Amino acid sequence: MDTVNNVKSSRRRISTTVAGLTGLLFLAGCATNAPQDTWQAKGPNAQKISDLQWIVFPIAGVVGVLVLALAGYIMFKYRDKGQPIPTQGHGKPTAEIILTIVPALILTVVGVFTFRAIFELAKTEDTEMIINVTGQQWWWEYDYPVQTELGINTPIISSGQLVMPVGTKVLLRETSRDVIHSYWIPALNGKKDAVPGRIHLLRLEADKPGIFAGQCTEFCGLSHANMRMEAVALSKEDFAKWVASQQKAYTSPADGTLAKEGETVFLNQCVRCHQVNGLKKADGTPALAAPDENVYSGAAPNLSHLMSRNTFAGAMFDLLRKSCRADVWDATSEEFGAKYLAGVSESCLNQTDLRAWLRNAPAMKPMYADPTKLTKTGGKYRGMPNLGLTENDIDKLVAYLLTLK
């Protein structure tokens, strides 16, 4: 008797646990502080996908529940109880016709809405701005070609954060330098693969100023999970200010400062891969980075105006300390532009992560950066190697990087 009770009691416990976990799973769907929630559209393109989900998911849900319930009912009712095998018949025209027509009708309804959404999302003829987006292991490069009507008179190049004006139909021209990646900012649109040798188009548009998080969604190697991105939407006035700041000429730090010494360290170590537009060597000639000689993808993030961005290392780490970051992320639409454009100040700089990155980057983010294991890439790194910088060099570099606004 005790054994029977024990079995019943353990069954009850299991049922309660399963029900509890299922309930928690459902409740998780109600979270509002979810930056990559596909149900929280912040622009017309994502809204079209969200609207389509509201049509397709209930239909698919009802069909799924009905099919599963029916299958469960049949399995339970006609389970083997030792009864004789029933007479086997063949064909039931009425049932077959119904079972063909009903799914066909359902699929037709779903198909009409789906195709309409696909064609609407593929529209590009009313584009107002273009940005070239290039993926590589494991970060995204953004370059803004000359678009004089937007104030972009010389190309702008950036990484980690894509900056765009609010209420503007922005067309991304995506490609990749190494393997297939996929660009996805759920709040602004669906996914689009970035394929080497091809240019794929994806349109983004944001309703209000703010930051929208994204994630590479095509497995692309060791640090795929750390290949993140953020889209920053600014009001048109603030975007014009951002464009102006990005086109500002380079200013070398004043002689005798720690930052000036950092510039020398940068020229000796970092400029092999990282470009800072306008930076000159000691002999006055332009310091041109040669990432093609050291990096498998042939590119490394351009660090001009680095401190105008909020992230680094493929948007894996914040350049802002937690409180400063929250201040920007939680800002109202009206305040957001000013807070974002303020960039990274010395007091807000996330020195811990930046210093750790400069000290030993591969320890912070998994990368193929071990010099003894680069035979397959002809000695070229995938990611940033450990440069063996001294603490003194790191101090100088941090001081220098802070000047890149």
Place this chain on the structure above:
Amino acid sequence: MFTPSSKYFVGLTGIALVSAILYMFLINPSDLGAIALFGVAASSALVAGFTLFTRDGDAFTDEEAVAAATYAPGGSIWPIVFALGAALVLTGLATVPVVFILGIGVLFGAGLEWTIQNWSQRASADTAFNSFVRERAIGALEYPGLAAVGLAIIAYLFSRIVLAVSKEAGPIIFIVVAAAILVVGILISQKPALRGRVTVLISTAAVIALVVVGVIAALSGERHELAVSSEEDHYSAEHRECEVAASEHYDHLANNQVSLRSAVTATIFVEDGKLRAQAIGIKKDIDTITIPRSLGTTVIFRNLDETEHRLVVNLGSHTVAETGVKEKVGTCTQLTGKKQEQALTLTIPKPATSEEPYFFEVPGIEGEIKLVVP
């Protein structure tokens, strides 16, 4: 238990497995070679299984196969051919790779033939039966293999002849030879009396003629203009002739058709004597094309003018280390005909300097399109 065929394939499976394991430990555990050897082991194990299951296709009974069970070896040419292969391999190692590859082929072929012959001679004491068994095992490989080698030799020798004669004579020779083969084929099929000796005579004469003429042509080399083009490196991207006038070599047989459409970053047009450009997503004409650094990017050149033009991209200059001479860097399309187009794929690792900006131009046409590598 084991049938004659299964013994062979079981042995092959064992050798392949041992080789694969040794390869993994001694050479590279994750190399394609290990995968290939495991593939051989798996496929031969499968065939061994089939032969065991079907008892060698029941072509003969075990009793017949072991009728005398005595060894009846005959003469074999394969050890000599195998030795020749080894000699070719050694010679190839010291001379040219093609001899080495030929030696490997001879070694493999002779080894296979030798193995199969040796195995078949152990099947029974009946030489005819052994010959039948050998035929069953290797016949399906021998005939297609020999045919492929024969065809390769014919194609190679014929190509030498066509490359040696003038470009006008080449097609004529091709047509005449093809017509002759067709006529002889029809004659032989229509006149059974011609079969036999006459067929052998014609075939032998044709093969001898082909070999003799082919060897002479190969020795005399390619026709003058091909030899010059190759010698002067007219086909490489670094040595393109980008002048206004047509280049004798570089512009030879320009394709002028591009099927590529989806991966084009911009299209550059010449229309009514003017240069203009368009890019995906931009409604109006552009005067600057941006290309990300170190990324293969394709630009299409479309000539809508009445005369031929080529697109030239200027990528600054570099100083030759040995001579100190400054040389222009750039590339171009071939001359593009009226209402035709060509693609130009560029991979540019570094941005331009302010002294030497990058730009596209069409010689003979005013204006330029700026090229920016950020």
